[in-house]
Amino acid sequence: MALPADTGPAMPMNIVHGTHAELILFLVLNMWPSHFGLPILLAIVLLSKRVQRHPTFVNLLIVFMVVGISSSLLVYAGNASGPEPSPALCLAQAALLYGMPGITSVAVFALVFQVALGPYFRILLTQKFQMFIVIRAAFYKQPSRDTHFVRIWVMIIAPYAVWIVFIVVTVFVGVGEPANVSRDRRxxxxxxxxxxxxxxxxxFAAVVLLATLILEAWTIVLFYKRWVSIARGSSGMFTAAELNLPLLILAFGMYLLVAMSLSLLSMKSPESPIPDLIIASAATVVILIFGTQLDILRAICFWRKEVSIGDTSNDSTNDSEVYKRTTY
Known part of the structure; x- marks a missing residue:
């Protein structure tokens, strides 16, 4: 006698084999930076007069806060483990996180782009190009800062625009095939x-990452040439101390390229939980790299004199002046 056919929707099988300890680690890596570390770092950058950062860096902090909060939605609802969450909640989190590769890759590209075309753009300008910019600005009767202002806003808005597009697309796909939306798969x-x-x-994310990698490689070449000129004692616009922040940005960019590449690879053949854990650690890496810089530490230890946190050189230029001058 034949068994009756199962007419119910087939739930997707589990393709990421994680343990409860790895789930806790994933949640901790997402929640402590987005709920504690990054807000403190963001407050310091925005409120401290000693700290100067470019808007694309501020935007990157906000992006990782959004990603961490999106990854924690199931915790808020008490559905991080156990029975499947409600379809609406599950689709909401899936939509938010499927926009994550887009929003993070574009935000990192914007930051690296600013590094590549920031002070080093001025280094590469010859006197003829400088004269061209001045003449062009005079011809159009507008200051050159107008273009800079528009560029900043484009770099700030672009990650969220991409994020919203992928959210809408994911919701559309999930509503059309509700049986394919679950926590079980990932x-x-x-x-x-x-x-x-x-x-x-x-x-999409691979294309943006490739463009970021090209910018990284180009900027590293510029850094190397500049570093050689400093080592030879050549005079110039920047010193070794002023290369600190852009070098850290490039180092983080390289880390995120690796992490995002693993994350994208896991989308196509997800079995190991390691890629998800690595990408979840990105916000912690942001705090460790950028939250331990001298001007940040000086802002945190506001009751101490600046020289007590390591700057014993005779150069009176502090970090905030350096960053203000380099416009990062």
Missing amino acids: FFYCSVKSDALTGTLTI
Whole structure:
């Protein structure tokens, strides 16, 4: 006698094999930076007169806060483990996180782009190019800062625009195939089973990451040339101390390129939980790299004199003046 056919929707099988300890680690890596570390760092950057950072850096901090909060939605609802969360909640988290590769890759690209075309753009300008910029600004009867202002706003808004597009697309796909929306597939968070959607996410983020890698390589070459000129005692616009922040930005960019590449690879063939844990650690790396700089530490230890945190040189230029001058 034949068994009756199962007419119910088939739930997606678990393809990421994680343990409860790894789930706790994933949640901690997302929650402590987004709920504690990054807000403190952001407050210091925005409120301290000693700290100067470019808006694209501030935007990057906000982006990682958004990603961490999105990854914690199931914790808020008490559905991080156990029975499947409600379809609406699961689709909401999946949509937010499927926009994560887009928003983070574009935000990092904007920051690296600013490094590449910031002070080093001025280094590369010859007197003829400088004269061209002045003449062009005079011809159009507008200051050159107008273009700079528009560029900043484009770099700030672009990550969120990309994020919203992928959120809408994911919601559309998930509503059309509700049986393919579950927490079970990805173990750590809700996802939507759709090869076309994950393929689009992968291609888009890969293109942005490739562009970022090209900018990284180009800027590293410029850094090397500048570092050689400093080592030879050549006079110039920047000193070794002023290369500190852009070098840290490039180092973090390289780290995130590796982490995002693993994350995108895990979308296509997800089995190990390691890629998700690595990308979850990105916000912690942001805090460790950028939250331990001298001007940040000086702002935290506001009751101490500046020289007590390591600057014993005779150069009276402090970090905030350096960053203000280099416009990062």
